[in-house]
Amino acid sequence: TRLHRTGVDQLDPRVGVPTYSTADVRTGIVHLGVGGFHRSHMAVYLDDLFTLGLSRDWAVTGLGLLPQDSTMRDALLPQGCAYTVMTKSADGAVSARVVGSLVDYVFVPEQPEAAREVLTDPRTRIVSLTITEGGYHVDQNSGDLVVDEALARDLDALRTGGHPATAFGLIVDALARRRDAGTAPFTVMSCDNIQGNGALTRRAVTAFARLLDPDLAAWVDAAVAFPSSMVDRITPATTDADRTRLADELGVEDAWPVVCEPFRQWVLEDHFPTGRPLLEEVGVQLVPDVHPYELMKLRLLNAGHQAVAYLGRLSGFTYVHEVAQDPLFARFLAGFMEHEASPTLAPVPGVDLPRYREDLLARFANAHVRDTLERLCLDTSDRIPTFLLPVVRDQLASGGPLHRAALVVAAWARYAEGVGEDGAPFEVVDQRREQVMARARRARTDPLAFLEDARLFGDLRDSERFTTAYREALASLREVGARASVEAWADAG
Ligand code: NAD
Incomplete structure (x- = not known):
């Protein structure tokens, strides 16, 4: 039978499972771009934290922005958003654990209103990103925002009260609404492999906001934190052989498990004016300068x-x-x-x-x-x-x-x-x-x-x-x- 969040107790005892239920945790983080890496990295640190009984108001709601992300939705939702991380050691040993820190998944192209709702919810205090280097619409040499078709469409949408489709569109739309509602802004935490990912995201998001409204841009620049991070865990794309191995050897039928190496590292700039999970308790290095x-x-x-x-x-x-x-x-x-x-x-x-x-x-x-x-x-x-x-x-x-x-x-x-x-x-x-x-x-x-x-x-x-x-x-x-x-x-x- 297919893996499900509520049935993990019945799994092979060699498979690690969450010791907390979905009801024990609450969304505090919205993550854009739930791919392999987010699921092998941040979600695992949070799962460790919730297992310790800490920071349980920092669970994750995932957002899929691209049309092809319907595949991730179809993998995750029928599993109650639980999925398996398969860790492969150099000696060939594989360990598997089911991760429970992701509690909901919104496929934005079909549910733009649900995306807006969770992004404007005061309980959402961090918006994190792994949208690949290409998701930032930034010229690699100048660092300037490149207003391509997707961003131009989002500017139109935001000017006319429509729904944005890009990461920056969603973030700026939600920040503007939070400001208007008197809700504190969320912290924007890029976890992509880009040098100075925090500063670059700040610059691109404020540049995008400026095209809409200079006052909004000034407020974003002053009020929103964009901590930088260094993230590391080699996470190759999952193959059918991985799925089959997981099912045959451990009896876990997971539509989209994640495969990674044992090593993991996360060095994070400690700048979270609206709070953060106690990541230092699970091995994250919080430093003044990443x-x-x-x-x-x-x-x-x-x-x-x-x-x-x-x-x-x-x-x-x-x-x-x-x-x-x-x-x-x-x-x-x-x-x-x-x-x-x-x-x-x-x-x-x-x-x-x-x-x-x-x-x-x-x-x-x-x-x-x-x-x-x-x-x-x-x-x-x-x-x-x-x-x-x-x-x-x-x-x-x-x-x-x-x-x-x-x-x-x-x-x-x-x-x-x-x-x-x-x-x-x-x-x-x-x-x-x-x-x-x-x-x-x-x-x-x-x-x-x-x-x-x-x-x-x-x-x-x-x-x-x-x-x-x-x-x-x-x-x-x-x-x-x-x-x-x-x-x-x-x-x-
Ligand atoms: P993946 O292909 O599994 O997932 C990529 C995710 O990004 C998907 O959810 C996709 O929808 C989203 N995405 C891609 N382009 C986008 C765009 N323009 N707008 C919005 N969303 C977009 O890839 P992954 O392995 O999860 O890697 C994602 C990023 O994580 C990498 O680009 C890198 O910056 C970082 N990272 C990856 C690894 C690794 O080993 N895989 C290690 C460290 C950091």
């Missing part, structure tokens, strides 16, 4: 993933662990992290960096997580500019090494041709797919054409030092292929 931690994570973990994703796929690998277990790629990756990424970091209080890097290599090598290179290659236009190019810019400024990073950018140019080294075509998934692929094709005869898009590369195209390294790398990729290039570049500089 910046050094997020820099460390974005430039080692996320940029590290990018460093092997395209080169790995071009070399014929499928999984992250295959690349991380390959001594040559592991050496390249370790070199990138130590010589190129680490020197650009600020001192990170309480963290042993060499140890952090070693742990990362071990986490990447966990064969049971089965994270795919394909996942890391999605939406590169959001990832390389966010994770890798800041390393390049810092190294340009300091005169430090950047050869490996240049090879990675060249590998993107090669990858975006959409054809592997074996001649087989593959799908390039990217919001800017057409432009990126067109430039990649032109780069066959004019290598710098790939760097032309200033929204992605800023002025890197004008850097003699970077373009020399990039051209050399692209030429090598074409002449000898990805693996031999990695070999040649592994010990560079």
Whole structure:
């Protein structure tokens, strides 16, 4: 029988289950973008907290904004919003627990009024987000809000009393209504992998509000808190094999379980004027300044993933662990992290960096997580500019090494041709797919054409030092292929 919140007592005793019922907790957080990561990360911390009997007025109502989120609604609602987290250790052990901190799910395209209701409810004191980098409508280089079609539609909707559809539309609509009703604003907590996610969200949300009403924007800027966070837990997309394994081995029939590694980390800026759950009780680091931690994570973990994703796929690998277990790629990756990424970091209080890097290599090598290179290659236009190019810019400024990073950018140019080294075509998934692929094709005869898009590369195209390294790398990729290039570049500089 299908998993349900009320029937968890009957599950196999090896499966952890909530020790509290839905009636024991109440929504205090509305989360936008209930995907794999929210369910493996924040929801698990909250589940731990509720299990301790603490902060039970901080349960989560999830909001799905995109048309495809109807799938998540159809998975969650028939289960009373309970779902299973499968944690896969490097030794192959799998542990499963049912998480109960998510108590309701609203599919916004069909229930806009319900979404508005929960967002304006005074008991909702935090609105959190994992809407992917692309959900922020921000130019990666300037940090400015980009008013695309979706945002323009929402501006119209808000001006005419209609229902918004985007994250910013929903947030600004609810904040305006709360202000008018004399309700305190909620805190907006971005948990996406974006450097300075709090400040960036503040800037984008207030810029959006300003287009509607400058007074509202000034109030948002003054009254709403946007704490930054560094979040970490590798959470690959769930596969049918995961569902089957959960059903066969543990008898849990879950329409959409989550799969993740054992490691988890959450460093959070402690700025919550309208209150917050007691997250420090369950291992969250609450700090005055998240910046050094997020820099460390974005430039080692996320940029590290990018460093092997395209080169790995071009070399014929499928999984992250295959690349991380390959001594040559592991050496390249370790070199990138130590010589190129680490020197650009600020001192990170309480963290042993060499140890952090070693742990990362071990986490990447966990064969049971089965994270795919394909996942890391999605939406590169959001990832390389966010994770890798800041390393390049810092190294340009300091005169430090950047050869490996240049090879990675060249590998993107090669990858975006959409054809592997074996001649087989593959799908390039990217919001800017057409432009990126067109430039990649032109780069066959004019290598710098790939760097032309200033929204992605800023002025890197004008850097003699970077373009020399990039051209050399692209030429090598074409002449000898990805693996031999990695070999040649592994010990560079
Ligand atoms: P996912 O594909 O499982 O879920 C993505 C969610 O974001 C979905 O609910 C989707 O509807 C929503 N979304 C996407 N674009 C949106 C938009 N334009 N507007 C509103 N909602 C939108 O992905 P995930 O693994 O949950 O990752 C989501 C984000 O979490 C990542 O982009 C990253 O910033 C962060 N994160 C992920 C991991 C990980 O290992 N998966 C680790 C750390 C941080």
